[in-house]
């Protein structure tokens with residue numbers, strides 16, 4: 001086996017790591033992907049970009065290699081004006097999917113999206129790079145599906161309007177998801193450096 005440089009994905013979320021490693025495995029990249037849970041600091045800020053930059057820098061002193069973090073959020077644009085957005089983690093733990101559905105139960109039309117920001121610290125240049133992805137859709141009227149994680153059982157994308165994200169395989173979700181889009185941008189960037 002080649003002696004490949006290691007690239008760390010700093011996350012405590014095993015579902016995210018599973019999605020990312022599946023996509024990485026399909027690419028011929030000269031990196032060995034590893035997961036590390038360093039419990040980065042999540043500040044409360046107005047945008048995912050700010051959270052991602054802070055999260056990235058909060059673990060810098062603990063690593064001497066290239067690494068990346070990801071910050072994602074679920075935004076119910078109609079009727080919740082983007083809530084939970086940057087509060088997605090807290091709201092998932094407190095209200096959960098049932099809580100979101102009860103907030104929107106009197107509305108027929110909904111609009112929602114997932115956004116992802118990947119922040120990479122690239123050791124050779126000591127620079128930070130951001131890669132973004134977004135997928136648009138709506139909120140399902142019911143909780144459906146048992147794959148994925150988090151808000152997946154209540155999100156239906158415009159691209160696959162017959163299924164929630166929790167009814168898709170990892171491969172299918174990666175193909176259209178916020179994280180898949182951001183990750184393919186990261187992968188293209190790494191390939192150009194190789």
Ligand code: ITT
Nearest residue numbers: 011012013070071072073088089092149150151152
């Ligand atoms: P990290 O350790 O990587 O920070 P996390 O679970 O805290 O993992 P985020 O802060 O990025 O992840 O995400 C905020 C919440 O948004 C998360 O707890 C999930 O409930 C939800 N979420 C993120 N990505 C999702 C996805 O692809 N599908 C469904 N829900 C998602």
